[in-house]
Amino acid sequence: MLNYILRRLLLIIxxxxxxxxxxxIIVQAAPGGPVExxxxxxxxxxxxxxxxxxxxxxxxxQDRGRAQGTLGSVSxxxxxRGLDPDLIKELxxxxxxxxxxxxxFFHMMKNYLRFDFGDSYFRDRSxxxxxxxxxxxxxxLGIWTTLLVYxxxxxxxVAKAVRDGSRFDVWTxxxxxxGYAIPSFLFAILLVVVFAGGSxxxxxxxxxxxxxxxxDMSWPQRIADYFWHITLPVLxxxxxxxxxxxxxxxxxxxxxxxxxYVTTARAKGLSESRVLYGHVFRNAMLIVIAGFPSAFIxxxxxxxxxxxxxxxxxxxxxxxxxxxxxxxxxVVFGTLFFFTLLGLVMQLIGDIMYHVIDPRIDFEAxxx
Numbered sequence: 001m002l003n004y005i006l007r008r009l010l011l012i013i014x015x016x017x018x019x020x021x022x023x024x025i026i027v028q029a030a031p032g033g034p035v036e037x038x039x040x041x042x043x044x045x046x047x048x049x050x051x052x053x054x055x056x057x058x059x060x061x062q063d064r065g066r067a068q069g070t071l072g073s074v075s076x077x078x079x080x081r082g083l084d085p086d087l088i089k090e091l092x093x094x095x096x097x098x099x100x101x102x103x104x105f106f107h108m109m110k111n112y113l114r115f116d117f118g119d120s121y122f123r124d125r126s127x128x129x130x131x132x133x134x135x136x137x138x139x140x141l142g143i144w145t146t147l148l149v150y151x152x153x154x155x156x157x158v159a160k161a162v163r164d165g166s167r168f169d170v171w172t173x174x175x176x177x178x179g180y181a182i183p184s185f186l187f188a189i190l191l192v193v194v195f196a197g198g199s200x201x202x203x204x205x206x207x208x209x210x211x212x213x214x215x216d217m218s219w220p221q222r223i224a225d226y227f228w229h230i231t232l233p234v235l236x237x238x239x240x241x242x243x244x245x246x247x248x249x250x251x252x253x254x255x256x257x258x259x260x261y262v263t264t265a266r267a268k269g270l271s272e273s274r275v276l277y278g279h280v281f282r283n284a285m286l287i288v289i290a291g292f293p294s295a296f297i298x299x300x301x302x303x304x305x306x307x308x309x310x311x312x313x314x315x316x317x318x319x320x321x322x323x324x325x326x327x328x329x330x331v332v333f334g335t336l337f338f339f340t341l342l343g344l345v346m347q348l349i350g351d352i353m354y355h356v357i358d359p360r361i362d363f364e365a366x367x368x
Contacts, residue, residue: 001355005348012344017109019340020333024105027329034095034121034327035088042087095121095329108333117334122326127334130319137209137315140230141307145237146296153242154288157249162276164254176243184240185306191232192310204232207312233311245288245295252284286354293346293353 092098099107111118117127160169192198196206205211209229214222256262257280265275305317316335323331 001352005352008348008351012341012348015344016337016340020109020337021105023336024101024108024333027332028101032327033097034329035091035097037327038091038095039088112334112337117337118330120323120331121328123328123331127330130331131316131335131338134314134316134319137308137313138317140209141233141237141313141315142296144230144234145241146292148234148238149241149245149295150288150292152238153245154249154285156242157246157288158253158276158281160246160250161253161257164250176246179239180243182239184236185310187239188233188236188307188310191236196232205229209313233307233313236307236310241295249284249288252287253280256280256284289353293350297343297346 089098096104108118115128117131119126120130123130156172160172163169191204192206194200196202196204205228209226210222211225211229214225217225253276262275262280265279266272270278305321307313308315308318309321316339319331320335322328323335
């Protein structure tokens with residue numbers, strides 16, 4: 001098992017590198033960028049953009065005046081007509097675009113090996129600080145959603161497998177299908193309309209994970225306030241996530257129930273509960289429990305984006321979305337590197353869990 005883990009760890013390096021290369025090429029080919037965004041601000045989108053560039057790039061007041069008054073200059077950037085070429089060069093130097101793309105990429109990866117993700121272009125903070133600041137929100141959503149999904153899906157899937165074909169199975173299947181068909185963000189909007197002061201009830205807050213003055217509350221009040229804020233976002237995510245796991249649990253149980261060892265156990269006179277939970281459960285739950293890390297990563301980094309926007313939760317999903325919109329490349333690539341590395345590590349943890357749950361699985365005998 002140790003050799004397999006070492007091979008998987010080594011495989012993370014080229015996989016991570018390939019993912020970063022592909023995304024870097026896509027971003028370079030996409031229209032727009034931090035230079036063009038700042039050009040738009042200089043030309044009137046934001047009144048204080050010129051002063052911000054002066055402070056960041058070391059330009060003098062007379063440079064700004066000349067940049068706004070020079071006409072007829074030609075630039076490769078959209079919207080740069082009428083700006084001083086020296087200003088454009090200063091912007092390129094400020095954002096690192098004065099170097100060729102390959103040189104910028106390898107310089108970025110060299111820094112990432114030291115977990116130096118640089119500073120945000122537009123937030124004046126390091127990318128690592130931003131990620132650490134937003135992490136608790138996304139972690140809260142991911143942990144509680146994953147736990148509730150498993151606590152609901154596993155018992156429901158087992159009950160459906162035991163009662164396969166019954167009325168209970170049919171009606172719960174209808175509920176599962178409805179839950180699977182409704183996107184999480186659409187259900188979140190419904191919850192806001194009904195329970196968060198939209199049109200009917202005003203039972204739950206609509207912003208943040210805590211109330212103002214949370215630090216001054218007692219610990220029981222803090223816990224109650226936290227769960228009061230997180231109830232609707234987690235409920236919206238659970239509705240969109242439990243259906244697939246429920247059916248996976250049911251099908252896993254049905255596959256095991258029809259095997260010969262179950263028939264043999266019943267022939268020996270074992271009770272039905274002993275057969276199901278003493279023999280079938282361990283084998284049927286192998287794929288379900290071992291997939292916990294991947295399920296958590298999926299909920300944490302892909303399922304919570306729109307939920308964070310709808311409920312005004314300042315987490316990693318919202319951070320990444322705003323970074324893409326604002327062409328904040330250090331945040332885009334820094335979070336991509338971090339998330340990809342974490343996802344690859346969690347996949348390895350999932351494989352290890354397979355072996356822990358069932359030692360008969362031998363990863364040493366298969367190719368990576």
